[in-house]
Amino acid sequence: MFITIVRTIVLYILVIFAIRIMGKRQIGDMQPGELVITILISEIAAIPIQDLNQPIITGVIAVFTLVFLEIFISVLAMKSIHIRRFMYGDSAIIIKNGTIDQKALSKLRVTGPDLLEVLRNQQIFDISEVAYAILETNGQLSVMLKPEYQNATVKDLKSTATQDTSAMQDLIISDGKFINDSIKKTGLSKQLINNKLKALDLNVKSVFIMTCDENMKFNIIPKDKK
Amino acid sequence: MKRFIISGILLLISITTCIAQSFYLEKSIKNLCYDMSVVKNDYENNNDTADSIAICFEHWEKSRKILSVFINHNQLEQISSKLTELQSFALSSDSEFELMSTINQVTHLGNELLDNERISFSGVF
Numbered sequence: 648m649f650i651t652i653v654r655t656i657v658l659y660i661l662v663i664f665a666i667r668i669m670g671k672r673q674i675g676d677m678q679p680g681e682l683v684i685t686i687l688i689s690e691i692a693a694i695p696i697q698d699l700n701q702p703i704i705t706g707v708i709a710v711f712t713l714v715f716l717e718i719f720i721s722v723l724a725m726k727s728i729h730i731r732r733f734m735y736g737d738s739a740i741i742i743k744n745g746t747i748d749q750k751a752l753s754k755l756r757v758t759g760p761d762l763l764e765v766l767r768n769q770q771i772f773d774i775s776e777v778a779y780a781i782l783e784t785n786g787q788l789s790v791m792l793k794p795e796y797q798n799a800t801v802k803d804l805k806s807t808a809t810q811d812t813s814a815m816q817d818l819i820i821s822d823g824k825f826i827n828d829s830i831k832k833t834g835l836s837k838q839l840i841n842n843k844l845k846a847l848d849l850n851v852k853s854v855f856i857m858t859c860d861e862n863m864k865f866n867i868i869p870k871d872k873k
Numbered sequence: 874m875k876r877f878i879i880s881g882i883l884l885l886i887s888i889t890t891c892i893a894q895s896f897y898l899e900k901s902i903k904n905l906c907y908d909m910s911v912v913k914n915d916y917e918n919n920n921d922t923a924d925s926i927a928i929c930f931e932h933w934e935k936s937r938k939i940l941s942v943f944i945n946h947n948q949l950e951q952i953s954s955k956l957t958e959l960q961s962f963a964l965s966s967d968s969e970f971e972l973m974s975t976i977n978q979v980t981h982l983g984n985e986l987l988d989n990e991r992i993s994f995s996g997v998f
Contacts, residue, residue, distance in 0.1 A: 668876050668879055668880055669876070670876065699946075700945055700946040700947045701945060701946075702941065702942055702943055702944065702945070702946070704890065704942055704943055705943075707887075708887040708890065708891065711880070711883040711884055711886070711887045712884060712887060714880045714883065715880040715881060715883065715884040717880075718876050718877050718880045719877070719880070722877055
């Protein structure tokens with residue numbers, strides 16, 4: 648029985664490694680080929696766990712081969728539009744100027760209620776508001792609203808956004824510990840941070856979160872006192 | 874590109890492992906078949922087969938330990954159990970048929986194992 652635990656740990660590490668090599672993507676964002684490879688890898692990894700007569704190396708070799716195929720095909724797809732089309736298909740316009748392209752819908756085997764449901768998920772309750780709706784190759788629907796229904800932007804309001812509101816914040820202390828990479832990135836020194844905390848009668852260990860933005864504006868959240 | 878190179882290296886390692894395994898399996902099965910022919914000859918020449926079977930078993934057990942890393946353990950276990958049967962047949966004088974039959978079975982199982990691991994149309998499909 649212990650062999651099952653050891654095999655499971657080995658294969659778990661292997662599968663995580665394989666998925667990391669293939670790159671980060673959520674299940675919903677995967678192309679059809681990537682989804683197939685992910686399912687295959689998990690299935691193959693399960694076989695040596697369940698069947699102790701099966702050598703673990705057969706699973707390892709199969710996983711490595713699948714990872715190579717996935718990366719090789721994605722490299723080919725980057726180079727050739729024909730391979731990209733064959734592997735991932737094309738995106739399709741299914742709504743144009745508020746009118747549903749029924750031919751495209753039936754070709755994609757998407758029903759009217761399905762389309763309405765996806766639109767509702769994107770807070771669109773009236774098809775006539777849609778300028779373009781495109782079904783992407785990963786199955787997600789991209790929607791562009793007609794200009795009159797689009798949200799106003801800062802540019803539309805002719806207002807000026809201050810640098811403060813758009814500055815990116817870096818986490819420099821998390822749960823009482825310095826985040827060295829962020830400190831290096833912001834160009835701060837630990838001494839300066841300590842001085843800043845001292846002025847507020849705090850120390851590093853008493854800070855839950857401390858952030859700093861490009862304008863050297865600090866945001867400090869102390870830990871709750873127990 | 875980094876990922877492509879890493880996956881390529883992993884594939885190369887896998888292919889190298891497969892090639893090494895094929896060579897080792899072929900060598901082990903050849904040895905097994907040779908050992909079986911020695912047992913057969915010993916029996917036909919009225920020599921004591923117990924020693925040659927023991928040597929054969931020893932050789933096989935050494936190979937089996939390495940082969941079990943690559944090959945389904947059931948297939949290897951079948952050959953091992955046949956060799957164990959062979960050892961018991963060698964001890965009794967009235968089991969000529971069983972002895973010869975088991976020698977042929979071991980040879981057949983070994984060749985079958987080798988065939989299964991070779992890239993062939995029937996093997997792939």
